[in-house]
Amino acid sequence: xxxxxxxxxxxxxxxxxxxxxxxxxxxxxxxxxxxxxxxxxxxxxxxxxxxxxxxxxxxxxxxxxxxxxxxxxxxxxxxxxxxxxxxxxxxxxxxxxxxxxxxxxxxxxxxxxxxxxxxxxxxxxxxxxxxxxxxxxxxxxxxxxxxxxxxxxxxxxxxxxxxxxxxxxxxxxxxxxxxxxxxxxxxxxxxxxxxxxxxxxxxxxxxxxxxxxxxxxxxxxxxxxxxxxxxxxxxxxxxxxxxxxxxxxxxxxxxxxxxxxxxxxxxxxxxxxxxxxxxxxxxxxxxxxxxxxxxxxxxxxxxxxxxxxxxxxxxxxxxxxxxxxxxxxxxxxxxxxxxxxxxxxxx
Amino acid sequence: xxxxxxxxxxxxxxxxxxxxxxxxxxxxxxxxxxxxxxxxxxxxxxxxxxxxxxxxxxxxxxxxxxxxxxxxxxxxxxxxxxxxxxxxxxxxxxxxxxxxxxxxxxxxxxxxxxxxxxxxxxxxxxxxxxxxxxxxxxxxxxxxxxxxxxxxxxxxxxxxxxxxxxxxxxxxxxxxxxxxxxxxxxxxxxxxxxxxxxxxxxxxxxxxxxxxxxxxxxxxxxxxxxxxxxxxxxxxxxxxxxxxxxxxxxxxxxxxxxxxxxxxxxxxxxxxxxxxxxxxxxxxxxxxxxxxxxxxxxxxxxxxxxxxxxxxxxxxxxxxxxxxxxxxxxxxxxxxxxxxxxxxxxxxxxxxxxxxxxxxxxxxxxxxxxxxxxxxxxxxxxxxxxxxxxxxxxxxxxxxxxxxxxxxxxxxxxxxxxxxxxxxxxxxxxxxxxxxxxxxxxxxxxxxxxxxxxxxxxxxxxxxxxxxxxxxxxxxxxxxxxxxxxxxxxxxxxxxxxxxxxxxxxxxxxxxxxxxxxxxxxxxxxxxxxxxxxxxxxxxxxxxxxxxxxxxxxxxxxxxxxxxxxxxxxxxxxxxxxxxxxxxxxxxxxxxxxxxxxxxxxxxxxxxxxxxxxxxxxxxxxxxxxxxxxxxxxxxxxxxx
Numbered sequence: 001x002x003x004x005x006x007x008x009x010x011x012x013x014x015x016x017x018x019x020x021x022x023x024x025x026x027x028x029x030x031x032x033x034x035x036x037x038x039x040x041x042x043x044x045x046x047x048x049x050x051x052x053x054x055x056x057x058x059x060x061x062x063x064x065x066x067x068x069x070x071x072x073x074x075x076x077x078x079x080x081x082x083x084x085x086x087x088x089x090x091x092x093x094x095x096x097x098x099x100x101x102x103x104x105x106x107x108x109x110x111x112x113x114x115x116x117x118x119x120x121x122x123x124x125x126x127x128x129x130x131x132x133x134x135x136x137x138x139x140x141x142x143x144x145x146x147x148x149x150x151x152x153x154x155x156x157x158x159x160x161x162x163x164x165x166x167x168x169x170x171x172x173x174x175x176x177x178x179x180x181x182x183x184x185x186x187x188x189x190x191x192x193x194x195x196x197x198x199x200x201x202x203x204x205x206x207x208x209x210x211x212x213x214x215x216x217x218x219x220x221x222x223x224x225x226x227x228x229x230x231x232x233x234x235x236x237x238x239x240x241x242x243x244x245x246x247x248x249x250x251x252x253x254x255x256x257x258x259x260x261x262x263x264x265x266x267x268x269x270x271x272x273x274x275x276x277x278x279x280x281x282x283x284x285x286x287x288x289x290x291x292x293x294x295x296x297x298x299x300x301x302x303x304x305x306x307x308x309x310x311x312x313x314x315x316x317x318x319x320x321x322x323x324x325x326x327x328x329x330x331x332x333x334x335x336x337x338x339x340x341x342x343x344x345x346x347x
Numbered sequence: 348x349x350x351x352x353x354x355x356x357x358x359x360x361x362x363x364x365x366x367x368x369x370x371x372x373x374x375x376x377x378x379x380x381x382x383x384x385x386x387x388x389x390x391x392x393x394x395x396x397x398x399x400x401x402x403x404x405x406x407x408x409x410x411x412x413x414x415x416x417x418x419x420x421x422x423x424x425x426x427x428x429x430x431x432x433x434x435x436x437x438x439x440x441x442x443x444x445x446x447x448x449x450x451x452x453x454x455x456x457x458x459x460x461x462x463x464x465x466x467x468x469x470x471x472x473x474x475x476x477x478x479x480x481x482x483x484x485x486x487x488x489x490x491x492x493x494x495x496x497x498x499x500x501x502x503x504x505x506x507x508x509x510x511x512x513x514x515x516x517x518x519x520x521x522x523x524x525x526x527x528x529x530x531x532x533x534x535x536x537x538x539x540x541x542x543x544x545x546x547x548x549x550x551x552x553x554x555x556x557x558x559x560x561x562x563x564x565x566x567x568x569x570x571x572x573x574x575x576x577x578x579x580x581x582x583x584x585x586x587x588x589x590x591x592x593x594x595x596x597x598x599x600x601x602x603x604x605x606x607x608x609x610x611x612x613x614x615x616x617x618x619x620x621x622x623x624x625x626x627x628x629x630x631x632x633x634x635x636x637x638x639x640x641x642x643x644x645x646x647x648x649x650x651x652x653x654x655x656x657x658x659x660x661x662x663x664x665x666x667x668x669x670x671x672x673x674x675x676x677x678x679x680x681x682x683x684x685x686x687x688x689x690x691x692x693x694x695x696x697x698x699x700x701x702x703x704x705x706x707x708x709x710x711x712x713x714x715x716x717x718x719x720x721x722x723x724x725x726x727x728x729x730x731x732x733x734x735x736x737x738x739x740x741x742x743x744x745x746x747x748x749x750x751x752x753x754x755x756x757x758x759x760x761x762x763x764x765x766x767x768x769x770x771x772x773x774x775x776x777x778x779x780x781x782x783x784x785x786x787x788x789x790x791x792x793x794x795x796x797x798x799x800x801x802x803x804x805x806x807x808x809x810x811x812x813x814x815x816x817x818x819x820x821x822x823x824x825x826x827x828x829x830x831x832x833x834x835x836x837x838x839x840x841x842x843x844x845x846x847x848x849x850x851x852x853x854x855x856x857x858x859x860x861x862x863x864x865x866x867x868x869x870x871x872x873x874x875x876x877x878x879x880x881x882x883x884x885x886x887x888x889x890x891x892x893x894x895x896x897x898x899x900x901x902x903x904x905x906x907x908x909x910x911x912x913x914x915x916x917x918x919x920x921x922x923x924x925x926x927x928x929x930x931x932x933x934x935x936x937x938x939x940x941x942x943x944x945x946x947x948x949x950x951x952x953x954x955x956x957x958x959x960x961x962x963x964x965x966x967x968x969x970x971x972x973x974x975x976x977x978x979x980x981x982x983x984x985x986x987x988x
Contacts, residue, residue, distance in 0.1 A: 008829075021836070023848065050829075050831070051831075051834065052828065052829055052830055052831045052832070052833070052834055053828065053829050055828045057669070067836050067838075068836050068838075068849070070836075071834055072834055073828035073834055073835065073836070074835075074836035074837075075672060075699070075836065075837055075838060076836065076837070076838025076839065076840065077665075077668075077695060077838065077839065078691055078692060078695050078839055081661060081662075081665045081692065084630075084657065084661065084662040084663075084664075084665025084666050084669065085665045085666065085668050085669035085672070086669060087655070087662070087665075087666050087669060088628060088630055088655070088665065088666030088667055088668065088669025088670035088671075088672075088673070088675075088677065089669035089670065089672055089673045089828075090669075091628070091653060091655065091666070091670070092626060092628050092653065092669075092670045092673050092674075092675045093673040093674075093828065093829070095829060096673070096828050096829065113658060113659065113662075114658070114661075114662055114665070117657075117658040117662065318653055318655070321648055322648045322651065322653060324648075325647075325648030325649040326648070326649050326651070328649075329648075329649035330649065331621075331649045331650045331651075333617065333618060333621050333650070333788050334787075334788045336614060336617065336647070336650075337604075337614055337618070337785050337786070337788070338602065338604060338785050339604045339606075341402060341405075341406065341551065341604055341605065342602050342603060342604045342785065343405065343406050343408060343602075343603055343604075344601070344602050344603070345408065345595075345597075345598045345599065345600050345601060345603060346600055347600035
C-alpha cells in the first residue's frame with residue numbers, strides 16, 4: 001500500500017496556481033521558504049489528488065506560515081504540537097493527504113517529544129522540517145541545530161548547546177522514511193517529495209533552508225552550486241553506488257575495523273568497495289551511519305532518501321481494530337447501557 | 348449519629364442448620380439503612396468485596412451509594428497504615444444521597460485497617476475483624492502494644508473476632524489450591540459472612556465469580572467455597588445473635604443497574620457519538636482518577652470509538668483537536684494536573700472554535716496533591732486557566748449517574764456552539780456508584796453536527812468564510828477537509844470576523860474578544876431549580892458537583908428538625924443560568940459549601956455583588972451530612988461568620 005491510497009483523485013488537470021491561496025506572502029525577501037513553497041505548489045498537481053483532500057498542519061515559526069499560502073485545508077496550530085493534531089486527523093480520516101510543516105525549533109526543541117512519538121508510531125503523514133539553524137520568527141535566538149559557539153541575542157558569549165543531528169535522531173526514533181533536501185535544489189526536493197508522499201507511514205524530510213535575516217548564508221557552501229557544492233554534497237540514489245565529487249572521485253565505504261562508514265577516494269579503495277545505496281535495508285544501522293557522515297560544518301552533507309522501509313502504520317492498525325470490532329461485536333447502545341446485572345422496580 | 352431510623356421492628360427469626368433442624372432463634376432487626384466499611388491491605392481485595400456487596404444490595408432493590416477509599420501507591424508494604432484500602436457503602440430502603448457519614452459496621456482485615464478506621468466507628472458499632480492477621484508482628488508494625496481484640500480496649504463496640512483465613516483455608520483443604528491462593532480468598536469469606544448478616548442474595552456473587560474466573564474454574568470454585576464458608580459461619584455459629592434486614596427501596600419504576608461515575612461518563616460519550624452520528628475520538632493519557640474512562644472507551648470500538656493513548660497530556664488533546672478538525676467528536680480526559688498541561692491547546696480550540704469535550708476528574712491538589720482523594724478545586728482553573736480572554740462553557744455532574752447526562756449535555760453544547768467544553772467531575776463521583784435507572788435510547792435527544800456544505804460569503808462572491816457566524820448561536824460553520832469548495836486555513840492567530848483571515852486590526856480584535864465571550868454567555872442553559880418544600884426558606888444552600896448528596900442529606904436533617912431550608916445545585920458553571928441573579932436575591936443568606944477555598948463563592952460574589960457565605964473543607968474527603976446539618980443550622984441562627 002502506498003501513502004496516497006484511499007485518497008480521492010481527480011481527472012481534472014491541476015496547476016500550481018490552483019494550489020495558490022490569495023494571501024500575500026509575508027516571508028522576508030530571499031527566504032528559503034519561497035523556494036520550498038514553489039516546489040510544493042509545483043509538485044502537488046502531480047499527485048492528482050482532489051485538492052479538498054489535502055491538508056497542511058503547521059506549528060509556530062516562519063516555516064509554519066506555510067499553510068496560509070496554499071489553497072488547501074490547513075491549520076496553523078501551536079508551537080511543537082502539529083504532529084499530535086496531524087495524528088488525530090490522520091487516524092480518523094484515511095481519505096486525506098496530511099502534511100506537517102515545521103522547523104528546527106518547532107520540531108526539535110519544544111516539539112521534540114511529539115516528533116519522536118509520531119515517527120515511532122509511523123502515522124501515515126509527511127513531515128517537512130525546514131531547518132535554518134536559527135529561530136527566525138522570534139528574531140534570532142539559537143536553535144537545537146545551531147553550531148556550538150554561535151553568537152545570538154540570547155547567547156552573547158556563544159551558544160553552549162551541542163546540536164542535534166536531526167536525521168540521526170529520527171532514525172533513532174524508528175523512522176521508516178528519512179530524507180534530506182536543500183531549498184535551492186528544486187529538482188531534488190521535488191523528487192524527495194514524490195518519494196515521501198508515495199511512502200505509507202511517517203515520511204520525514206529535512207530541508208536545509210536559508211534565513212537571510214538572522215542566519216544568512218548558513219548553507220551557502222552547498223546552496224550555491226558549483227564545484228564547492230559537488231565536493232560537499234553526497235547525493236543518495238537507491239540502487240547506485242554512493243559517489244560524489246567534481247568528477248565523482250569520492251565514495252562512501254565501510255569504516256575502519258568494519259564499523260560505520262567513511263569517505264574515501266574511489267581510486268584508492270576500488271569501485272567494488274563503494275557502498276551501494278539501499279533505502280530498503282531493514283536494519284537502520286547503515287542509514288544511521290550515513291547520517292553521521294553529515295558534518296555540522298557541511299564539510300560533507302548527505303542528501304536524498306536515506307531510508308524507505310515498510311512497517312505497519314498506527315492509523316491503519318487503529319482502523320483495522322475498529323473494523324474487526326464492528327464485524328464481531330454488536331453496537332447495541334441499549335444493551336451497553338443496561339449491562340449484565342439489571343433489576344426491575346415495578347410501578 | 349445521623350438522624351436515621353434505627354430498629355423499628357424486632358421479630359424473632361429462626362435459623363436453620365444444614366440438616367434442616369431449627370437450632371436456635373436469632374433476632375432479626377429491620378433497619379432502614381446500613382453503612383458498612385470494608386477495610387484491609389491494598390492487596391486484600393477490599394474494593395472487589397465492597398463492590399460485590401453493593402451489587403448484591405442493588406440486586407435486592409436497595410438504594411445505595413458507595414465510596415471507595417484507596418491509597419495512591421500500587422501496593423505499600425503489607426500490613427502498614429499507608430497500605431490500607433477501604434470501601435464504604437450505604438444501602439437503604441429509601442432513597443439516600445451519600446455513602447454515609449460513618450459506618451455501622453467496620454470489617455477490618457488486619458491491624459492496620461483497624462487502626463486507620465476505628466476512630467470512625469461510633470460507640471455501639473459492630474466490628475468484624477480477621478483475627479488471623481492480629482499477630483504480634485502485625486500489631487507491632489502499626490504500633491499496637493497489645494492485641495486490641497483481646498485487651499478490652501474495644502469494649503465500646505460489638506466485636507466479632509473471626510479467624511477468616513484459617514476458616515477459608517479449612518474450607519478449601521480438599522482442593523488443589525495453594526496455601527497462598529487459599530489465604531487470598533479470605534475476602535470472599537468476609538463477603539459471605541456479611542451477606543448472611545444482612546440477608547443479601549448470593550446468586551449474583553456466585554455467578555460473578557464463575558464469570559470472572561472462567562479460565563480458572565478451580566479458582567472460581569475455591570472463591571465460591573470461601574464465600575459459602577463465610578455465609579455458613581454466620582449461619583452456624585452462635586456468635587452472631589442478630590441479623591439485619593433492609594427492605595427494598597421504593598424507587599421509580601424502571602430497569603436499574605449499578606454504575607460508577609467514570610463508567611457513566613464513558614457511556615455518555617458513546618451515546619453522544621451514536622446520537623450525533625459522529626465517530627468518537629478519545630485522545631488521552633493515563634492519570635488517576637480518570638484512567639478508567641480511557642479503559643472503558645477502549646472496549647467499545649464496535650461503536651466507532653477510537654481511543655488513542657498519547658505520549659502525554661498535550662498530545663492527547665492535540666490529537667482530539669485534529670480529529671475534531673476532521674469532523675469527529677473529539678474528547679480528552681484527565682485530572683487537574685493534565686488540565687494545566689492542556690491549557691494552551693484548549694486555548695487553541697477556543698480560537699479555532701471547534702467542538703471538543705475536555706473531562707477533568709478533579710482530585711486533591713495542588714501539584715501532584717492527593718491522586719486518589721476527591722476535591723473540587725479546579726473550577727477557577729477551568730474558568731480562567733488559559734492566556735488571554737478565553738472563555739469556554741463548564742458543566743459539572745452532581746452524582747455518579749448524572750455523569751451520563753452531563754456528558755450528553757456537554758457534547759450538545761460543544762457541537763452546537765463549536766466550542767471546547769470542560770466537564771468537571773471528581774474522584775468521589777468517578778469511583779462512587781449508585782443505582783441508575785437506565786434511560787431508553789430513544790429518549791436521548793439527537794445532536795446535529797450541521798456540517799457546512801456550501802460557500803457562505805455574504806458578499807455573494809461564492810467564497811467560504813470560516814468565521815461567518817450563525818445569528819442565533821454565534822457559532823461558526825464546521826467545514827471539514829474533504830468538502831469541495833470550502834478550502835480554508837484556520838489557526839491560533841486572531842482572525843477577521845467573518846472572512847477568517849489573519850487580522851491584527853485593533854477594532855477587529857476587540858470585537859472578536861467580545862464576540863467569543865458573547866457566544867459562551869449566550870449558550871442556552873435551563874433555569875436553576877430550587878428545592879424549597881416549605882416555600883418560605885430564608886437560607887439557600889447552593890452547590891455544584893459531588894457535594895449534592897451531602898448537601899441534600901444535610902437539608903433533610905435540618906427539615907426533620909422542623910426548620911426551612913432551600914437547596915439548589917448548579918449543573919452549568921459557565922454560563923450560569925439566567926435566573927440565578929434573581930434567585931439569589933430572594934434569600935437572606937446564600938451559603939455555598941465547597942471542597943476548595945471558595946471558588947464558586949468568589950465567582951458569585953464578583954458577578955452578583957451578593958455577600959455569599961462560603962463553607963469550605965479541603966481534606967480529600969466528602970462533606971458529611973451531619974457536618975453540613977450543623978453548618979446549616981448555624982447559618983439559620985445567624986451564627987455564621
